[in-house]
Amino acid sequence: MNLKQIILILCLSFLSESFFAQNDSLKIDTTKVKLLKIETIDTLKVSKKKEKKPAIYDPLAPSKAAFYSAIFPGMGQIYNKKYWKAPIVWGALALPVYYYQINNSDYKRYRTAYKLRKNGLPDEFTVDGVEIVSTQTLETAQEQLRENRDMSLLTGVILYILQIVEASVNAHLIQFNTDDNLTVKPQLIFDPIRIETPSIGLTFKYNF
Structure with missing residues (x-):
């Protein structure tokens, strides 16, 4: 092997090492770029999270809710x-209104019949001179129907006032910032001393 061949082999080996070194440096650079991208994305996410402003407490919200419920x-x-509470409110208020109308209508019927009978006039509960309902029954029915109407x-x-109070209290409570520490976690704690006679108790644990 002459000197030229040796120099050629050395040059080729040097070039190959430099080529592999460039490849490794390119790989390192790409990983660095990826890491930088990940870090920038994370910082952007954190900054976005920090940009979220906390909910502002509106002291007039309970008053507005109560006012709207009163109207x-x-x-x-x-x-x-x-929204799901509105049909419940309407149904709850519709029942007493319905029974009020029925009781009031029946009360007026029995009261009119009672007055006509007292004056010696025919009424709807007298058919062919025969009293289907006695005078005492008419008087008792009036009292019962009046009581039911009232x-x-x-x-x-009461239901009307309760739905106003519920709307006001709910508007006040939904503005509170809830936290995971403000939770109730039921847990069974066995007493090793009293295994045969288990006892039931309640324990409150506060985390600060």
Whole structure:
């Protein structure tokens, strides 16, 4: 082997090493670029999370919800975006209104018949001179129907006030920031001393 061949082999080996070194450097550079991209994406996500502003407490929201419920029952629940509560409010208020109308209508019928009979005039409960319902029954029915009518009215008023209070309280509570620490976690704790006679208790644990 002459000197030229040796020099050629050395040059080729040097070039091959430099070529592989360039490839390795390119690989390192690409990994660095990927890491930089990941870091920039993470920083952007963190910055976006930090940009989210906390919900602003509106002290007038409970008053608005109560005012809307007072104007029209169920509107305060809709204002609080609790849409499923509105049909419940309407159904709850529809029942006392329905029974109030029925009891009031029957009360007027029996009262009119009672007045006509007291004055010696025919009424709807007298057929061919025969009294289907006695005078005492007419008087007792009046008292019972009047009591039922008043109870229906009282129930409707109570439900009307309750739906106003519920809308106001709900508007106040939904603005609180809830945290995972403010949770109830039931847990069974066995007492090794009293295994045969288990006991039931309640323990509160506060995490700060």
